[in-house]
Amino acid sequence: MNDLESYAAGRIPALRRAAYLLCGDWDRGDDLVQKVLTDLFSHWARVRRVENLDAYVHTMLVRRAIDERRSWWGRKVALTDADASPEVVAPPDADPTLRMDLAPAIRQLAPRQRAVIVLRYLQDLSVEETAVAMRCSTGTVKSQTARALVTLRSFMDITMPVDAASVVGGSER
Amino acid sequence: MMSSDLRETLLAGTADLPPSRRIDLPRAVREGTRVRRRRQALTTVVALVAVAGLALAGPAVLRGSLSGGHRSAPASPTQPALSYGPLVVDFSAGWLPGHLADAAVDRSTASGDGLVGIEFIDDRSWVKDADVKITVFDPSVRTDFAAKELARQASDDSTPGPTIKGSPSTWTHLPAGFSGVLTWRLSAKAWVVIDVEASDSSYLVDLPETTAQRIAENLRFGVREPVLFPFSVLAPEGTLREVGTLQLGQGSDMLGILEFGDNSMPISSDHTIMSTEAPDLGRSPGISVYLSPAGSEKVCPSDGALARTTTPGGQEAFVHFTATDGCVILSPVHGEEVRIMIVGSSMVRAMPLDAALAFADTVQVVPRPKDRTSWVKPVR
Numbered sequence: 001m002n003d004l005e006s007y008a009a010g011r012i013p014a015l016r017r018a019a020y021l022l023c024g025d026w027d028r029g030d031d032l033v034q035k036v037l038t039d040l041f042s043h044w045a046r047v048r049r050v051e052n053l054d055a056y057v058h059t060m061l062v063r064r065a066i067d068e069r070r071s072w073w074g075r076k077v078a079l080t081d082a083d084a085s086p087e088v089v090a091p092p093d094a095d096p097t098l099r100m101d102l103a104p105a106i107r108q109l110a111p112r113q114r115a116v117i118v119l120r121y122l123q124d125l126s127v128e129e130t131a132v133a134m135r136c137s138t139g140t141v142k143s144q145t146a147r148a149l150v151t152l153r154s155f156m157d158i159t160m161p162v163d164a165a166s167v168v169g170g171s172e173r
Numbered sequence: 174m175m176s177s178d179l180r181e182t183l184l185a186g187t188a189d190l191p192p193s194r195r196i197d198l199p200r201a202v203r204e205g206t207r208v209r210r211r212r213q214a215l216t217t218v219v220a221l222v223a224v225a226g227l228a229l230a231g232p233a234v235l236r237g238s239l240s241g242g243h244r245s246a247p248a249s250p251t252q253p254a255l256s257y258g259p260l261v262v263d264f265s266a267g268w269l270p271g272h273l274a275d276a277a278v279d280r281s282t283a284s285g286d287g288l289v290g291i292e293f294i295d296d297r298s299w300v301k302d303a304d305v306k307i308t309v310f311d312p313s314v315r316t317d318f319a320a321k322e323l324a325r326q327a328s329d330d331s332t333p334g335p336t337i338k339g340s341p342s343t344w345t346h347l348p349a350g351f352s353g354v355l356t357w358r359l360s361a362k363a364w365v366v367i368d369v370e371a372s373d374s375s376y377l378v379d380l381p382e383t384t385a386q387r388i389a390e391n392l393r394f395g396v397r398e399p400v401l402f403p404f405s406v407l408a409p410e411g412t413l414r415e416v417g418t419l420q421l422g423q424g425s426d427m428l429g430i431l432e433f434g435d436n437s438m439p440i441s442s443d444h445t446i447m448s449t450e451a452p453d454l455g456r457s458p459g460i461s462v463y464l465s466p467a468g469s470e471k472v473c474p475s476d477g478a479l480a481r482t483t484t485p486g487g488q489e490a491f492v493h494f495t496a497t498d499g500c501v502i503l504s505p506v507h508g509e510e511v512r513i514m515i516v517g518s519s520m521v522r523a524m525p526l527d528a529a530l531a532f533a534d535t536v537q538v539v540p541r542p543k544d545r546t547s548w549v550k551p552v553r
Contacts, residue, residue, distance in 0.1 A: 009198055016196070017187035030195035037198060041205025102186030121180045152179070 004044055007053065008037055014054075015061060018118045022065040024107045036061050058123050059133040062115045066134075105155035113148035116141055208352075262398045264309055267391035270371075270384050273305055305388065306368040309359070334382065337389050344382045355385035365389060401548035402429045404464050404511070407535035408552050409433055413460065413523060431551045433460040434520075460520050462536060463512040467505030486534035494526045501529045506538040 012033065019029030019036075039060060040047060047053065106114060112134065119130040120141075127145075131138045334342030334355055342357040352370035359365050367385045379387075413433045479491040479502065491502040499515035513533055515524055524532060539547045 005198065005202060008201070012196060012198070013190055016190055016193065017184070020187055021183065026191055026193070027195060030193045034196050034201060037196070037201035038205045038208070041202050042208035044205070044209065102182065117179075117183070122183050124180070149179075 116144045265396045304370040308366045353381045402551035403542035404538045431462045467510040484530045
């Protein structure tokens with residue numbers, strides 16, 4: 001196993017968590033991770049030159065997720081899923097309270113809102129870094145973050161992060 | 174649930190991963206590697222075949238290729254009048270998708286063997302989102318062999334492509350990302366290969382094959398754009414001529430490589446130039462001038478101990494010379510390091526140490542090497 005394979009193997013759990021939050025269920029998230037891993041190995045010459053590989057890979061993941069939601073296939077699958085209202089598969093040993101709250105909450109978020117939550121609060125990226133990853137303005141990141149947090153708060157009792165609280169109600173760019 | 178930090182909530186909610194049968198790392202490695210090799214094969218095979226065709230075409234063609242001047246292909250009503258030379262790109266992209274239209278040429282190569290390629294990469298963020306590589310082959314060389322090789326290489330995944338300006342094409346879909354290769358038979362002997370790769374479809378106005386077709390339809394020929402570099406040198410004396418040029422993008426370690434050879438070494442097509450791999454620096458016979466970021470370890474291809482010396486112009490230099498290899502490394506100029514590598518005994522004879530040090534003095538790096546608007550023609 002070479003360095004990149006070792007790296008990828010070690011990152012799979014973190015990628016699965018992020019993909020789950022982006023997609024709203026484990027199976028679709030795992031499919032997304034598989035595609036990103038394939039992309040990673042098809043671009044290894046570029047990947048070798050990346051300084052922050054974690055951020056690079058998670059950006060690939062987020063863009064893939066957003067893009068697939070935009071695509072015809074993604075819209076079709078999303079519509080089918082919404083009609084069928086499938087049960088979100090949660091890990092059997094997870095905190096049942098969390099399982100009950102987190103899954104429906106993240107499913108209420110729009111794809112880009114999920115992306116900002118993953119990038120900012122799971123990957124701990126700054127507003128600026130998130131904006132670069134999502135190819136949007138920092139203002140859009142703030143407004144999407146604020147909206148996402150409002151939605152999450154209606155489902156979960158979470159403390160509003162200080163920086164996000166400051167933009168709730170602010171003007172959207 | 175009690176109040177908690179959002180990050181902790183997200184981590185806790187996803188802490189125990191369910192088993193997955195959908196993630197298969199070995200399969201991702203296999204498929205990703207296959208895509209990468211397919212992409213490389215489709216470009217490098219054509220380069221190799223173009224070289225073979227050039228060799229078959231005979232000394233007259235070689236002399237024409239390497240004369241330093243630029244030849245025009247025999248014009249016909251259906252054949253664009255392409256001209257080739259080591260320091261000119263005779264076509265430009267009239268249309269590119271998305272932000273690539275605003276992107277500078279990331280790398281280009283114009284080799285003496287008629288292989289001409291330009292590549293555009295949008296790398297404004299961490300992920301290089303889109304990459305279009307256009308390669309045109311000299312219509313004066315025999316590329317019917319190339320056609321057969323391409324067909325053989327691409328047989329598994331290729332389908333007949335659109336007819337573009339009356340000429341046929343082949344499309345090869347690559348499964349990773351949104352990518353593929355359009356091979357367009359521009360005329361009886363000239364081929365255009367367009368490699369389109371995007372990390373997401375928003376970069377493409379349509380499907381990758383439609384995007385490639387539109388790029389092909391809008392190619393402009395006969396533009397004769399000079400290949401510009403962040404440095405220039407005085408043309409070496411004697412029979413040495415520029416036989417290949419290369420610019421690498423800023424994502425690479427190298428800002429530019431300029432190669433010289435003589436008529437006994439007509440082929441200087443660095444096949445790795447057109448691949449996604451790093452070039453095998455300094456191993457092909459010839460004399461090369463490299464510009465790369467300063468601060469990297471000073472290493473010569475022959476791994477010999479470097480001796481400190483001074484050029485005739487008073488610059489500090491580190492050198493190592495043997496009967497078969499030579500290397501001169503100058504102290505950084507405008508933040509970049511200049512290296513001159515001489516590979517091959519005939520090249521060492523053509524440019525021994527004293528001549529190499531004098532040649533090093535002719536290297537002029539532009540004041541702002543990373544600013545492409547300040548780049549210049551590389552041979553004075």
